[in-house]
Amino acid sequence: MKYKTIVIDDELLARQRVLDLLKEYPEFEIVGKCRNGEESIAAIDRQGPDVVFLDIQLKDMDGFDILKSINPKKFPLVVFITAYDHYAIEAFNAFAIDFLLKPFRNDRFAESIRKLKFNLEANDYEEKFKKLLSQFHNMVEVQHTTSRLFVRQGNKTIMVEMDNIKYIIASGYYCEIYVEDKKYVLRESLKSMLEKLNDPKFIRIHRSTIINTDFILELVHSEFNEIDVRMKNQKLFRVSKSYRKDFLDNLGVK
Numbered sequence: 001m002k003y004k005t006i007v008i009d010d011e012l013l014a015r016q017r018v019l020d021l022l023k024e025y026p027e028f029e030i031v032g033k034c035r036n037g038e039e040s041i042a043a044i045d046r047q048g049p050d051v052v053f054l055d056i057q058l059k060d061m062d063g064f065d066i067l068k069s070i071n072p073k074k075f076p077l078v079v080f081i082t083a084y085d086h087y088a089i090e091a092f093n094a095f096a097i098d099f100l101l102k103p104f105r106n107d108r109f110a111e112s113i114r115k116l117k118f119n120l121e122a123n124d125y126e127e128k129f130k131k132l133l134s135q136f137h138n139m140v141e142v143q144h145t146t147s148r149l150f151v152r153q154g155n156k157t158i159m160v161e162m163d164n165i166k167y168i169i170a171s172g173y174y175c176e177i178y179v180e181d182k183k184y185v186l187r188e189s190l191k192s193m194l195e196k197l198n199d200p201k202f203i204r205i206h207r208s209t210i211i212n213t214d215f216i217l218e219l220v221h222s223e224f225n226e227i228d229v230r231m232k233n234q235k236l237f238r239v240s241k242s243y244r245k246d247f248l249d250n251l252g253v254k
Contacts, residue, residue, distance in 0.1 A: 003120060004047055006032035008040045008066070009055040009081060014102070018053050018081070021109050028113075037061025037069075044070045051116060053100075056082040057187050059173045077119050079112055149196060151177065151184045158184065162202075166215045166231060168193055170208040203250050205229060205239045213251065 005028040009015035015033060022028050028051060032043035037060045044052065044066075056063035067078065080099040098115045100108065149160045160179055169176045170190050177184040177193075186193075190210055194202060201213045211229060220228040220236070227239040227247075239247055 001027060002029045003027055003050040003116075004029055004031045005051040005053070006030075006034060006040070006043055006047060006049045006076075007053045008032075008034040008058070008063075009053075010035050010058045010060075011055070014055065014081070018109075021106065025113055028116075037066050040066050041069050044076065045072050048072045048074055049076045050120060052076045052078045054078055054080055056080055062192060077116060079116065149177075151186055153184060160184065162197060162199065163212075163214070165197075165202075165212055166233065167212060167235070167237070168202075168210040200250065203243075203247055205237060205243050205247050207240065207242075209237050211237060216251075219253070 005022065007015055007018045007022070007030065009018065012035075015035065019030065019033065022030065031047045031049060032040075034040040034043050037058055040054075040058075040061075043049075049072075054063045054066070058066075063080065063082075081104075082099050082101060098112045100112055149162055149165070151158045151160050160177065164179045166178045166180075168178070168190065171185070173187060174185050175188050175190055175193055177186060188196075190204060190208070194204060194210060197210075202210055203213060204210050211231070215232050217230045217232045217234075220230055222228070227244060229237045229239060231237070
């Protein structure tokens with residue numbers, strides 16, 4: 001029996017590694033190779049795959065946003081390719097939906113294939129898929145009410161107190177989180193970071209900058225109606241015009 005399969009990863013080498021490993025399993029027929037969210041949604045809706053290998057953190061979209069946006073004739077069985085923290089991994093296990101934690105070995109991929117075949121033959125994965133989306137939504141809601149952020153750094157997951165975050169700066173497809181005298185680099189968009197922080201004291205002042213208003217020292221007004229924010233560590237950030245009103249309203253400044 002053939003299983004229609006789509007591989008989604010925005011990194012060419014990572015995507016190709018999965019495709020190369022799948023050559024050993026001809027029953028998994030490749031019907032799509034996607035590098036971003038828009039391509040992925042269209043491919044899933046068009047092909048109606050049985051299996052999707054999905055990198056959770058794409059450059060343009062969260063992998064779960066893709067799954068919530070699709071409208072196929074049937075839901076696929078998803079293998080997550082991820083560096084997500086333990087709380088999400090526990091949920092994947094609970095519903096017998098596998099994950100591959102980068103970097104993964106060939107034997108770990110073979111184990112994932114075995115789990116796939118078991119679930120495909122059981123033919124009850126559509127219900128599990130729906131439960132997963134519901135469970136992930138609940139996990140996000142719980143995380144939003146906590147005061148800690150878990151940041152994956154190499155082979156470690158570091159717990160960061162949100163109150164200690166001074167500011168976050170976008171750097172390409174990554175964001176730099178500044179805490180005291182340390183910097184953590186995370187592959188995440190600023191929009192996604194704001195959703196995780198879920199606290200009005202964290203406000204976006206520029207397309208590349210989020211600040212914690214608790215660490216503001218002063219506002220600097222220029223002769224050209226520009227506003228800069230000076231932080232307590234003397235770091236200076238420009239407030240862009242598109243974010244200025246919301247920023248001033250947040251501070252209660254007229």
